[in-house]
Amino acid sequence: MESRPLSRDDVRIVRSAQGPIVETDLWVRFAETDAMGVVYHTHYIVWFEVGRGAYWRALGLGQVHALRDAGAFPVAAVEARYHAPARYGDRVIVRTRVAEVRSRSVTFAYECLDQAGARLVTGQTTHLFLDASGHAVRLPEAVRRALIGEAQP
Amino acid sequence: MESRPLSRDDVRIVRSAQGPIVETDLWVRFAETDAMGVVYHTHYIVWFEVGRGAYWRALGLGQVHALRDAGAFPVAAVEARYHAPARYGDRVIVRTRVAEVRSRSVTFAYECLDQAGARLVTGQTTHLFLDASGHAVRLPEAVRRALIGEAQP
Amino acid sequence: MESRPLSRDDVRIVRSAQGPIVETDLWVRFAETDAMGVVYHTHYIVWFEVGRGAYWRALGLGQVHALRDAGAFPVAAVEARYHAPARYGDRVIVRTRVAEVRSRSVTFAYECLDQAGARLVTGQTTHLFLDASGHAVRLPEAVRRALIGEAQP
């Protein structure tokens, strides 16, 4: 599915006391703007998904990602705070980290930054872990450790 | 799936020499605008999908729709012409009809109109008919006749 | 901008101890689904916007809406909780009320319900009130009262 080696331009991993932080960049699309001349507020939350995908890829979790985020890692809650707007043609940095891992859920935290590092939008999403029959189950230990950057799954 | 009787406000069927024309209305969402202050061009094509769903519903094709448009009636081609823009808060009329039924495909034609009947966007989409294994097959006669308003499937 | 009288099918106002609650309905679009077979999580937040627009319209606040929500009533924060998924073709009810009016902001609360009244998604959005030069200012008293259903602006 990931058909070419990732370049450094695509994702950057920063090791922090809070665990790995993964950065990726994106150009703002005109399709993402609204009649206020800025990015419509739900598109930043799509960028959270872009950040989460980069996180999975950066930590070598592509297979888990393909199986779980797509199929059985649904969003249970989302919140976002809007600090400053992005505009068409801007280059935005999305920073993603795991904020909390519980027995049956994982919470990701996100920052969308401009090129000067100023915060545009911050937020988080909480995901349940479902088994093949769609029931919420405990996160397998290997996935839990991989999520916090301690090991590959 | 369609859990309440349809009101006349939802869809209107006009019988014409070219076969049935189905009308439905929608309010323009702020999410659909862009930084030019008007509706972003791909959202009109989503409205074509809204019109197509109204067409299926109006002709009692809900079951075919559920099985086929969602699962095995993929879009093979689309075209749209932009005559005048819609803006946030506008009430838009979407008119849908079957332009052509061929042995293995069907083409719908659409008009998005303002409340005065002026054309905003016109276009068409062509869909293949796939069987359960994903191969393009002949349209069943019952579906073909239902599509052109001659019979229920 | 609102070019025809609103029908009862479009918005319903329920008077409650917490102030007016405005209901509107929508069909789930195929464009709103994702590869999990359900509505992608940010589209419910677009439906919050649909509910907010219905709220403005229902309370006769169209002019405020046109001027303010579009131009100077930006979203400062959003949160959503996902209880059960909506699917293509479902008819969804969006219920909107004003949860809190502060001197410089207003918070709307939303419920997306299925036709049996079961909760799909709940959430809220907080909006600042900006003056023509883009500064956060106090909500004019007339707007505040109109928002809580006490008077027309």
Add this chain to the structure above:
Amino acid sequence: MESRPLSRDDVRIVRSAQGPIVETDLWVRFAETDAMGVVYHTHYIVWFEVGRGAYWRALGLGQVHALRDAGAFPVAAVEARYHAPARYGDRVIVRTRVAEVRSRSVTFAYECLDQAGARLVTGQTTHLFLDASGHAVRLPEAVRRALIGEAQP
């Protein structure tokens, strides 16, 4: 607006007998999929916009782009043909070239390819050139030459 030097990973210019072809890559977002498990058909047309932005950037037309594509280079027509679907997590190549420059319009042609070079979607968009008061006018000679790669504007 373009706050860092472009890397080769971002856009590639191929000189051809038909003029410059600009390539850029993107990851398919989960938000772009639908309940058929593949990318919803209008999102490819958003990718055309991504390709067009890459084209403007690659040819140093950022300023024209900012002024014109955003503000006064509206889409007059679009068409797309769907050959094979893209899926979540795929890496897609978008190739953009100028197909035709007329006195008052420009037509871009696009190919969305998978990593093996197979065509997913092909299409084109035609844009009018509007002056500050919104009237269709002749394309300035400098812009016309820049568009076909002959000179900077």
